[in-house]
Amino acid sequence: MLKRSTLTGLAAVLLSSTSILAADLAVPAPAPVPPPAEPCKATLIGPAFNGVIKANPNPTCFPVGGLGDIYIGGALTGYGYTQSNPFAFTAPTTPADRDRVARFDFSNLQGWVQKAEGTFQFYIQGGGYAIPQLGVANFSSVTQTDLLFTPLPVAFGKIQINDAWSLQGGRMPTLIGSEAPFTFQNLNINRGLLFVQENVINHGVQLNWAEGPWSVSVAGTDGFFSGEITWFTGAVTYKLDDSNTIGVNGGLNLGRQNAFDRSLRYQFATPGFQQNSGIFDINYTYSNGPWIVSPYFQFTNVERDPRAGIFASASTYGGALLASYAFTENFALAGRVEYEEQTGVRGSGTTSLLYGAGSNAFSVTVTPTFTFDRYFLRLEYAHVELGGITRGSLADGTLGTGFGRTGNRTTQDRYMVETGITF
Template structure:
């Protein structure tokens, strides 16, 4: 089954590449010159970065001017609060925190480009206790969460080296980047930030990326990741991504979860946009091999999600996400439990997030529910569901 899935996904990549190449040839005479995008941070909306970002033109500086040129300095500061029922031991029924206090420094033109993201952050996500920003930052990627240089010798080719955002999944790492405040169950199986090198190539509507990296920030460069994105037209985009460890590594600390760090993961993502509406369904498959050092046998997960947002006007929008994920292991076979809800478990979630943004200020509220097949919530683990209300407010300067 795993080999069949690999074949299907690899065939999809080549089919996308072939179709896109043909489309590029047909459309080339009418194509407009591409505009290089900003390095980051990437944002799926509805939140948007400052339309008039602060910049410094350093091109007149001796020696360093040509290297640093026009440098942009932006950032985010946000507060977060949540209330939930059926809190587990060690979690809180209600809590408030600083979810982001980050600055982004970047150069987005020329042969030499760079991106630096520094500050503190938290990772609120469904079905897991909330951990405050300070221990989250110290226990994951540190105060320098992303930092890389990007060499762009040609408009359609570039190389990135450093602390890189993942190529995997349909949700980004930080709350302000996503449609919803909290990340979902599929996101929890994916890498977020990796140290490594990444090569990017574009050909008309086709964008290809390949990376050698350390997976879930393990410090061992034994993971290969890749993505193919085909922009069919202004309304439709199709993406295939995959990542897999080349060898076994048993590190289990901070951002490095031993099961996910040794897995193979595959995504197929479709995005439709029409005016104020965006809908993005995607499917995800993971396979974790037998790990003798843990005493577990192989396990796989299947998941699917639909993310959507609708902008009522330039200030107010509503986003929603529905998802389901299941793992196929069994206790009798000593299977691993990547979901964390019991071997062979499954779960679904629903999330709704109204958002208001005026210039650099934003306010979001969120209602979510998770339902697992096992009783994993509550002070004595007697509930299979959890409702959570959350809110986030701040500025994107």
């Protein structure tokens, strides 16, 4: 008979072997499955809201089979203004649509649709609009929509490669500047003097990278809506903390185009001197509690090129300070101060980026804004003052480079009101 000690040893060996076999045959635990994305909670592609009027926190969203969640929104807004010293009649408008002393019109009859999740995304924005700007003639919304960026100003597709990288292409907002194209996106109703030097909407391809506090975008575009991909633009942004952001952005036309002999549409959307320029901006934004403060500096330059209709070089230097303070949930006061000047001696050269060689411009804008959920009402007063203009003469029928029907006025005051809803 086997001894008890021997039986005990055999039992131990059998138990050990069984444990090893069980371990070998054990099914590994399944990898954790990430929870599905919460429906209708994506970070939207656009439009960007840079002011007191905020994006809808609960945008309309519905699922579409095979695509995912589709978001829709829009802006229905109207405005009116009166101003001193409107500009003389100039093309491309008809006399009935010239720069007027007063006007009532819509500022946005726009809608947008977007897919903001997944590998393939898209953003489409269409409708009518006005982009009022200080220091330049302001035409009807119908004319602006037709001769600027058409009733489809923004439409692009986007490939989200991974969490950091994405590639997009189509008709896109520019990477340059601190103010966005449409009125509801900004602190003020009117765009400023520096905005006039920047391209607004362009065609092209854009590569984006974002990780941690850094975001970088580079693009090959057609600049000022020229239809020819010759511009290289880029933007670098660094988020110092939750309240402070600094960035640099700019672009350069690597080719040369004579934009002066184009159709009316391209003469209006594609100013010849600016289309052949280079531009550089430095931006800073502080946003915390009731405060938004955003100063920026701008430099532009265009080189002499008679083949492109540019017979003298010119540069501009400018700076702006935009700020807003929210007194309550429903009321805020915004303002903007700007100064810009063009190099050269007054009356010399033929290249005018501002109001002729040696000219300068100063502006101040004040915009109280009331908001009630998605509805807003705001008033605005803006004053522009020019220096170094060339004056015209009634005797020889020449126009000055300033305000007024003769171009000899150096100031313009504009009083404006805008109201409507965003959704």
